[in-house]
Amino acid sequence: SNIKRIDGESGQPLQVVTREEIASTGATTAMELLDRLAVTSGVGNYTLANAFGDSARIGFSGASLRGLGYKYTLILVNGRRLANYAHDGTAIDVNAIPLSAIERIEVLKDGASAIYGTDAIGGVINFITRQDYKGAEVSVYYGDTFDGGSREKSAAATIGVGDLAKDRYNAFVSLQYLQQEPLYGRDRPWMSTSYIPSQGLDSTSGRTFPGNVNVPGVGNVNPVYPNCSPSIVADPSVYPDQCRFDPNPFLGSLPEVEKFNLVARGAFQLTPDHQLFAEALYAKNEYRFILQPVPIGTGVLFPASGPGAPGFLLPPTSPFYPHAFAAQYGLDGQPLDIQWRAFDAGLRDSTTTAEQTRIVAGAKGTVKGWDYEAAYSWNQSKDTDHLNGGYLSQSALLPIINSGNVNPFAPNSPDIVSQLTGTAIQADARKSKSTVNAVDAKASNE
Numbered sequence: 549s550n551i552k553r554i555d556g557e558s559g560q561p562l563q564v565v566t567r568e569e570i571a572s573t574g575a576t577t578a579m580e581l582l583d584r585l586a587v588t589s590g591v592g593n594y595t596l597a598n599a600f601g602d603s604a605r606i607g608f609s610g611a612s613l614r615g616l617g618y619k620y621t622l623i624l625v626n627g628r629r630l631a632n633y634a635h636d637g638t639a640i641d642v643n644a645i646p647l648s649a650i651e652r653i654e655v656l657k658d659g660a661s662a663i664y665g666t667d668a669i670g671g672v673i674n675f676i677t678r679q680d681y682k683g684a685e686v687s688v689y690y691g692d693t694f695d696g697g698s699r700e701k702s703a704a705a706t707i708g709v710g711d712l713a714k715d716r717y718n719a720f721v722s723l724q725y726l727q728q729e730p731l732y733g734r735d736r737p738w739m740s741t742s743y744i745p746s747q748g749l750d751s752t753s754g755r756t757f758p759g760n761v762n763v764p765g766v767g768n769v770n771p772v773y774p775n776c777s778p779s780i781v782a783d784p785s786v787y788p789d790q791c792r793f794d795p796n797p798f799l800g801s802l803p804e805v806e807k808f809n810l811v812a813r814g815a816f817q818l819t820p821d822h823q824l825f826a827e828a829l830y831a832k833n834e835y836r837f838i839l840q841p842v843p844i845g846t847g848v849l850f851p852a853s854g855p856g857a858p859g860f861l862l863p864p865t866s867p868f869y870p871h872a873f874a875a876q877y878g879l880d881g882q883p884l885d886i887q888w889r890a891f892d893a894g895l896r897d898s899t900t901t902a903e904q905t906r907i908v909a910g911a912k913g914t915v916k917g918w919d920y921e922a923a924y925s926w927n928q929s930k931d932t933d934h935l936n937g938g939y940l941s942q943s944a945l946l947p948i949i950n951s952g953n954v955n956p957f958a959p960n961s962p963d964i965v966s967q968l969t970g971t972a973i974q975a976d977a978r979k980s981k982s983t984v985n986a987v988d989a990k991a992s993n994e
Contacts, residue, residue: 563587565653576689576702576726577807578645579609582673587613587655594618606933607803607835607900608633609642613657616670622660624674626827628988630906631927634980639667641929644831644904646809648687648704649722651678677811677827681708681720697735698802702726712817719814728805730838733796742796745783752782752792755843759860759888759956760791761870762845763877768887771873772957778891793889798840806834822913825923829906839896842940844949845887849942858946860886866952886956888949893968896938898977903930922989929982937972944971 565585575581582588594610610618623630623640633641656672664672684707691700708720733739742751754760756779760768768790774781776791808831815825842849846859861883862869874880910923948967954960960968 561657563655563657565655567651570647570650570653574691576647576691576700577643578647578650578675579611579642581647581653582611582642585655587657588673606635606837606898607641607643607833607902607931608636608639610639611642611673613655613671613673620667620669622664622668622672624672625829625906626677626908627674628908628923628925629927629984629986630829630904631929631982631984633902634929634931634982635933635978637980637982641902641904643807643833643902644809644829644929645675646704646722646724646811646829646831648706648724648809649677649811650675651681652676677813678706678708678720678722679813679815680712680718681706682711682718683708693731695736697729698731699729700726701728712815712823716817717815719812721810721812724807724809726805726807728802730800730804730836731802732838733799733801736801739801740796741780742794743780743782743792745786750782750786751796752780752794753843753889754790754792755845755848755887755889756791756793757841757889757891757956758791758958759844759886761873762885762887763879766877769873769877771870779889793840793843795840798838798895800838803838804836808832819913821915822911824911825909827906827908829904831902831904833902835900835902836936837896837898837900839938841890841893841895842938843887843889844945846885849940850946858942860888860949860956862886862956863950863952868952868955868957870957886949888956890940890968892960892965893940893972894938897936898939899934899936901932901934904928905930918991918993920989920991923987925984925986925988927984927986929980931978931980932976933978935973935975935977937969937974939973939977940968940971941973 570581573581573584575584583593588611593612594608611621612618613621618639623642625645630640630644632639654674654676658671660668660672686705689702702725704724706720706722708718710718712718742749754768758770758772758776760770763769770789770791773789773791779791779793782792810830812828815823817823844860850858863883864881871880874884906927908923908925912921948954954964
């Protein structure tokens, strides 16, 4: 329940992570810290590395208690909710919580759905900010890896004035700025390929550059095989005469990150028994995601499939039409169904901007032996996905690739490359907003 107890009466398992323990981990973000705590589970955790290719949760991080998943682990700041991540709407984004302003973390390792609802079935993680800080401190952090990639820089500053006991007031402001460089699959040998047949791993794609030809009754065959670069040549015994594309060298493991966080809190002691308080939080996090070039083919960029469906159809009038190859399969003079990857249009590039704003105002104290606390809070999460390049407009691309002027088997001329890159969508792809207004009040006695 919410009724106060002495420590010896605690009815539920509670783990407290102090500020000193937080500092000793070397973590610079809240999710990085939670990922290192034994109490949280890798099963159900959701980090930035998961966000590549997941359009619903781009830029989101969520912690999981007891392996039940982030949707069933409640995240609080000073005992109160934030707005759920706007794009997904199912949980609070841990990235919005600035670690530099945190005094301690309280982890309720048992379910608390009776108090908070179904999102606390797994437990509760409560971030407690500094309450009566006086002084000033500045910290600078730099981190690098032995193998390169994911270099990190951050700076934080906190200042607090006033003493509640002497001055009847206290106020503090904490700022943090962080930059993190990206990490790609090609940067590490153990994730540089998705084709390891000896281990049964094969996540390659038949939409390649140079492009494959989809031959009816045969499948994908490539006219320039085995000259498949920059795609890979897969095992000929598994993929005879077919090029395969390995996405891992082009996939990001960690995105490029830029974060700014601000936390402020003030308290005024009206009387020895009554206190007014206010809190503010603002976080703006930007994530840049780079993915492999877009695949082109019926059923992928062009949703329909089957006879008459749109796709990359190389006409026999094209100067790049492989007549001898087509004749081998009885297709000479017919349009060829090309399974292609648009390297000439560039890598897919997008930026997600996530903002969290929170304002709390309330009062607490004691009246005739009753402890009370009441507050109003306004919380808002705003997220925007912006396409920078590489995501192509189907309506603009289709007439270009079916004109016969695009070579699907070799690099194209600067003019054709310019036409292909000109079909890229450069606009906000999605905007989302989640707002939570809350009023809470509680009183307790023996």
